[in-house]
Amino acid sequence: MYCKYCGSEIxxxxxxxxxxGVATSEVQIxxxxxxxxxxxxxxxxxxxxxxxxxxxICSVIARKQIKQSGExxxxxxxxxxxxxxxxxxxxxxxxxxxxGIFFAALGI
Ligand SMILES: [Zn+2]
Numbered sequence: 799m800y801c802k803y804c805g806s807e808i809x810x811x812x813x814x815x816x817x818x819g820v821a822t823s824e825v826q827i828x829x830x831x832x833x834x835x836x837x838x839x840x841x842x843x844x845x846x847x848x849x850x851x852x853x854x855i856c857s858v859i860a861r862k863q864i865k866q867s868g869e870x871x872x873x874x875x876x877x878x879x880x881x882x883x884x885x886x887x888x889x890x891x892x893x894x895x896x897x898g899i900f901f902a903a904l905g906i
Contacts, residue, residue: 836864839871843878846885854882 801808801815801822808815812822838860846853857878864872 835871836869839875846878846881850882850885
């Protein structure tokens, strides 16, 4: 991150800017908010493996919440969303293939 007083690049975990000695407490509060992972993002990620459609809905809502609140878990929510979409696409594709085999077997 950058010191908002002198603009020099400092370590993300630095409490005090080594260049000008000003405390970075305000930046630290922002970081602690970001570190709190959105609950729905975790739920959505887990659900994406169990019930794809529920995982997709939770992940999409979680992404909206994270964008507004600045919470952590955006990667998790995105992963949950992608996994759900891939699973849904695969299940639709498999259904079409099975239907094709079914109708082919019937000779239609
Ligand atoms: Zn500084």
